[in-house]
Amino acid sequence: MSSNSLSSVGTSGIRPRAMPVAQRPASQRVVVTGLGVISSIGIGADEFAIGLREGRSGVSPISAFDTTGFARSLGCEVIGFDPNQWIERGDVEKIGRATQFSVAAARMAVRDAGLPLADLRDRRVQISIGTTDAESHDTDRLAADWVNGGPESLNPVLADRVSAARLSSAVAHELDLTNAEAVTLATACSAGNYAIGHGFDAIRVGDADIALCGGADAMCRKSFTIFYRLGTIAPDCVRPFDVDRQGILNGEGAGVLVLESLESALARGARIHSEVLGYGLNCDAHHPVSPDQSSIERCMRFALDDAGVMPEEVDLISAHGTGTKTNDVTESRAIRSVYADRPPRTISLKSMLGHTMGAASALAAIACSLAITERFIPPTINHRQTDPECEIDCVPNISVPADLHVVQNNGLAFGGNNATVMLGRYQSGLTR
Numbered sequence: 317m318s319s320n321s322l323s324s325v326g327t328s329g330i331r332p333r334a335m336p337v338a339q340r341p342a343s344q345r346v347v348v349t350g351l352g353v354i355s356s357i358g359i360g361a362d363e364f365a366i367g368l369r370e371g372r373s374g375v376s377p378i379s380a381f382d383t384t385g386f387a388r389s390l391g392c393e394v395i396g397f398d399p400n401q402w403i404e405r406g407d408v409e410k411i412g413r414a415t416q417f418s419v420a421a422a423r424m425a426v427r428d429a430g431l432p433l434a435d436l437r438d439r440r441v442q443i444s445i446g447t448t449d450a451e452s453h454d455t456d457r458l459a460a461d462w463v464n465g466g467p468e469s470l471n472p473v474l475a476d477r478v479s480a481a482r483l484s485s486a487v488a489h490e491l492d493l494t495n496a497e498a499v500t501l502a503t504a505c506s507a508g509n510y511a512i513g514h515g516f517d518a519i520r521v522g523d524a525d526i527a528l529c530g531g532a533d534a535m536c537r538k539s540f541t542i543f544y545r546l547g548t549i550a551p552d553c554v555r556p557f558d559v560d561r562q563g564i565l566n567g568e569g570a571g572v573l574v575l576e577s578l579e580s581a582l583a584r585g586a587r588i589h590s591e592v593l594g595y596g597l598n599c600d601a602h603h604p605v606s607p608d609q610s611s612i613e614r615c616m617r618f619a620l621d622d623a624g625v626m627p628e629e630v631d632l633i634s635a636h637g638t639g640t641k642t643n644d645v646t647e648s649r650a651i652r653s654v655y656a657d658r659p660p661r662t663i664s665l666k667s668m669l670g671h672t673m674g675a676a677s678a679l680a681a682i683a684c685s686l687a688i689t690e691r692f693i694p695p696t697i698n699h700r701q702t703d704p705e706c707e708i709d710c711v712p713n714i715s716v717p718a719d720l721h722v723v724q725n726n727g728l729a730f731g732g733n734n735a736t737v738m739l740g741r742y743q744s745g746l747t748r
Contacts, residue, residue, distance in 0.1 A: 334624040337593055342579040346519045347742055349586040350429025350574030351682050352421035356392040356567055357668055361428060365686045368694040369715045374669055375553055375565060380453060380535035388549045392567035392670030393535055405490050412451035412477040415486045417570035418532035422487040425528065429574040430586060433491060441496040442524035443484045444514040446507025446531035448673035450480035453536040483532055506727030507531050508571060508678025509735035513595040515575045525580065530678035532570035540566050548640050553698045556637040556664035557644050557706040564638050567670025571678035590685040593738040594623030600732035607643055611732055612650035619736035630660050631720045632693055634680045636728040637664025638671060648706040662708040667697045677727030681737055684723040688741045693718045
């Protein structure tokens with residue numbers, strides 16, 4: 317992803333704006349033709365879209381691990397997921413829950429794209445899956461076994477499942493892809509956007525014909541405990557940008573998108589959900605957990621420049637919007653700085669989905685695509701009163717109709733790993 321590396325922009329953080337999308341060759345324009353969703357508010361793109369439009373909450377008591385001793389024990393778990401409905405080539409008992417999510421969402425996305433598997437196997441495929449915790453739920457169980465019974469008590473099946481590489485390699489195995497690069501990206505809460513950027517570059521420079529990219533994570537005790545000890549677990553729900561917000565709720569799920577060139581999509585008559593206009597990345601390493609406003613601003617400007625989009629052309633921002641005191645204020649101020657105090661409507665899907673970690677920005681990218689095609693803005697639910705320090709319109713509680721042309725999707729991670737993806741409505745006839 318050298319086009320967005322820090323070394324490519326120099327110390328000033330300034331680089332030329334890319335040419336507008338309509339002026340790019342169809343072979344270098346990248347479109348989204350398939351969506352795969354596993355989430356706490358809906359499985360599959362259609363059910364997910366209904367959940368977004370209704371402002372559905374995914375909150376339920378955590379069942380993935382024993383919460384005894386924790387004063388707070390709510391999360392956003394995926395309920396009703398049957399991996400056997402989607403996984404055909406592998407033994408579901410031999411892959412962990414996050415990998416099951418990843419594989420199922422990938423198969424779902426390929427099916428949604430109308431890509432026959434025989435045709436997919438003849439193409440060069442780039443698989444990039446982002447994650448925060450990978451199979452940490454299995455690692456939690458292995459650690460407990462070691463403590464209770466020593467190393468000889470370790471479950472070999474669990475030990476074989478824990479590699480983060482399985483999140484992407486298992487997709488290649490499930491789809492029987494032999495001409496594929498499989499990469500797992502572990503840039504925490506921005507990993508889904510990193511993966512989309514990775515796939516976007518592979519298509520636009522001609523390194524791949526099809527990209528399967530997104531993110532996946534499953535509920536685990538380790539991640540929950542970290543946020544609990546940081547004092548950022550909310551007691552009841554997530555209230556991004558609200559004056560009474562009290563933190564996050566851990567979530568889980570997966571989002572996978574099929575990317576291909578516009579030239580490829582048109583040639584096979586594919587349905588186009590949206591177009592990836594560009595993206596921006598940076599890592600400031602400012603602080604392990606505290607976001608840096610100037611760095612977030614630079615990342616958003618990188619994305620706008622890469623997309624060839626002016627700030628006034630952006631209709632909606634899907635914010636990282638964790639519901640924590642520091643993140644929401646810092647992100648809101650960065651948005652207002654970039655958008656000259658006239659920010660677009662800015663929503664947080666974490667109010668519905670909780671914080672799905674490495675899947676968060678991938679699920680948000682899918683939500684942005686659905687918002688573009690279905691012409692609505694999902695709400696920020698649980699909202700009562702906007703914090704005066706978060707001067708944005710968060711579309712409180714009720715979705716609204718909207719004719720969206722350009723949408724920005726933010727992913728901000730610990731350690732200052734920031735990633736912003738720009739998505740747009742594809743308009744036929746605007747090709748060279």
